[in-house]
Amino acid sequence: MVMDFGTLTLGDHLLYLFGTPGQERFDFVWDVLAEGALGMVLLVRGDQPGDFPHARRQLDYLLSRQAVPFVVGVTRQDQPQVWGPDEVALYLRQPFERVVALNATDPASAVQPLLRWLELML
Amino acid sequence: MPITDLLPLLQHKDGALELFNLDRHPSVTLFLRGGTLVCLQVNGREVPPIQARAKIALIASLRRDAFEFIPGSAPRHCTNPLGWPLEGLLLATVTMQDEIQEMRDRLPHPDTIFRAHGDVATNDPRLAEFLDRARHALLQGASARQLAEAIGTPLDQTRYYLAALRQDGFVEVVRLRVKANARASKLASRLLAALRQRFGGGGKS
Numbered sequence: 001m002v003m004d005f006g007t008l009t010l011g012d013h014l015l016y017l018f019g020t021p022g023q024e025r026f027d028f029v030w031d032v033l034a035e036g037a038l039g040m041v042l043l044v045r046g047d048q049p050g051d052f053p054h055a056r057r058q059l060d061y062l063l064s065r066q067a068v069p070f071v072v073g074v075t076r077q078d079q080p081q082v083w084g085p086d087e088v089a090l091y092l093r094q095p096f097e098r099v100v101a102l103n104a105t106d107p108a109s110a111v112q113p114l115l116r117w118l119e120l121m122l
Numbered sequence: 123m124p125i126t127d128l129l130p131l132l133q134h135k136d137g138a139l140e141l142f143n144l145d146r147h148p149s150v151t152l153f154l155r156g157g158t159l160v161c162l163q164v165n166g167r168e169v170p171p172i173q174a175r176a177k178i179a180l181i182a183s184l185r186r187d188a189f190e191f192i193p194g195s196a197p198r199h200c201t202n203p204l205g206w207p208l209e210g211l212l213l214a215t216v217t218m219q220d221e222i223q224e225m226r227d228r229l230p231h232p233d234t235i236f237r238a239h240g241d242v243a244t245n246d247p248r249l250a251e252f253l254d255r256a257r258h259a260l261l262q263g264a265s266a267r268q269l270a271e272a273i274g275t276p277l278d279q280t281r282y283y284l285a286a287l288r289q290d291g292f293v294e295v296v297r298l299r300v301k302a303n304a305r306a307s308k309l310a311s312r313l314l315a316a317l318r319q320r321f322g323g324g325g326k327s
Binding site for chain 2: 010011012013015024027038053054057058060061063064065066067068069107108111114115118119121122
């Protein structure tokens with residue numbers, strides 16, 4: 001099983017970042033990670049709308065079971081044919097402010113979901 | 123012979139069709155009269171309508187079974203006579219199986235929790251039967267897996283019903299609310315300041 005892990009030091013705080021695959025056979029990991037988590041970012045490829053139903057199913061599953069602050073990041077915004085955050089928010093039936101556009105290859109853009117997540121927690 | 127081929131042959135016969143040697147499933151008896159399914163029994167016990175539909179779907183999906191038709195046989199008692207025309211029943215069964223197959227990627231996760239809005243009613247007889255049995259649990263909030271176990275319907279079929287009910291606005295996915303937390307808010311404020319300092323307020327996406 002592949003799982004990403006990293007840390008991010010912000011001021012006096014060390015954040016633990018866990019990345020988990022989206023395939024349903026890993027759903028037991030989603031629960032383990034979401035329980036007690038400070039927040040959750042669901043990344044969806046904006047240029048692959050065929051994955052949106054799966055993203056919606058995953059988000060529905062998690063939000064119905066865990067009370068965790070979240071945002072959705074729509075990646076690949078540097079691509080010519082890509083879905084924007086508002087369109088994805090409508091599809092996922094989520095408030096617009098919960099869905100953020102980003103280009104994961106640009107650090108300044110990649111940090112957008114974290115910024116939005118923290119702003120929404122204030 | 124698949125049940126989808128067998129039942130039309132028995133369209134004009136009255137009696138009991140016993141199906142046995144079903145893969146990991148007890149024998150099922152269908153009582154037919156005047157081109158309708160009157161009663162369905164599993165191991166000699168009558169099952170409610172929602173389970174009867176599920177059994178028909180299950181039998182239709184099996185590749186191996188054996189059957190015996192006993193002309194003239196009728197159930198000793200049938201609490202809730204079904205009265206389902208065989209032709210319509212087969213059509214509905216096959217249609218639902220096709221839809222489940224086609225919607226597989228869009229069916230909800232088995233453990234996603236749904237809740238029904240108050241007093242809901244639907245004209246679709248399949249959904250109405252499901253709602254009748256699931257209403258109490260759905261008012262509290264329940265997943266497809268919990269409902270399938272409680273009602274005795276196959277999991278995929280239960281997910282299909284929930285997807286259809288959601289589509290029609292009768293149920294919605296439960297959203298657990300994050301409680302306002304002064305401590306978390308304070309922490310978020312500090313983290314946000316540090317993140318902005320580090321990334322210069324974040325770039326344009």
